[in-house]
Amino acid sequence: MSLPDNIIVTSCQTGQRVCARIVSLYRNSAQKKIDSVWWGKLNDLTGPRDRREPDEHWDWATIADQCGVHGGWCKGAETPDGHIQGAIAYTANSRSLLEPGTASLYIAYVATAPWNRGWLVDRPMYRGTGGRLILYASLHSYMLGLKGRVRLSALSSQNTIDFYNSIGFTRLDDNEDSTINMELSADKAMAWFEREGILS
C-alpha cells in the first residue's frame, strides 16, 4: 500500500466523520477548484469583510505549477460535495534544521478553505483538515525515507504557533519576513504515527 487515499475530517454541523479524497492539484484544477471558489464563496457567506486573510492573495494555480518546478507535490482534500476543504504544497528536498545532515520535507503552503475558519464564519463546515493534511505530508516524508521530518515557516500569530506546537513541531528561529521556522522531528513524527495507529 502506498499513501492513504483519504483523510478524515469532521462535519461541524453533524459531528460526523467524513472522508475527503486526496487529489493531486495541477494548474488547471487548482484554478478551477480553489482560486475560483474559495474567496468568492466566502464573500457570499459573509459579505464585505474588514480585513483580508494572510493567504488571500495566494494563487494556487501558480503554486501547483511551481510544484512541478521544485519537484514537489500539491494536494487537496476533496469532500464528496466536490469542494476542496484544504490544500497543501510541499517538496522533499529540503534540509532539517533540528537534525543537521538529514533531509526533510518542506511545506511551502498549507491552508484550509476559508469557510472552515471559525474566525471568518459563524458556522465552519469542517474541522481537522489542516492537521490531517500535515499528517499526510509527514507520512509522505516517512514513505520517502525522511522519517516523517517536516519543516515549515509558520505565520507568526499565536494561534498558529500554538497549533503547530500541539502537533509536536518545535519552534526554531524567526525569518526576516516575520514568519517562524518550525520543524517536526523524526521522533515527534513517529510518536504522532503511533498515536494514530497509522503504520502496520
Added chain:
Amino acid sequence: MTQRQENPSCSKGDSLRSAGNGWPDDSARAYDASGIPQDELGKEIETLKALHPDLQLEFRDLNSLDRTGKLLLLEQMRDMLGIRKPARSAI
C-alpha cells in the same frame, strides 16, 4: 487524533492552518515545468532515488516499466529502507 481534534466543538480560532513562506532556497532541483502532470509513481521513485543515492537498484530505464513494475520497484525500495506500510487507506 490530536487533542484539538478530539474536541467535538468547532470553536472560533480552532482551524488556523496557514503556513506560507513560499519555496525554500534549497529546493531548486529542476523538474519538468511544462504543466503536464507527471507520472506520480515515476516521480516517487525518482525522488526516493535522489534522496537515497546509496540504494543499490538493478533497473536502468524507469520508462520501460509499466505501472505494476513501478509499484514493485517502489515497494522494493521501501523495503530496502526499512519503511513500514500505512495500515489503512484513510487517516
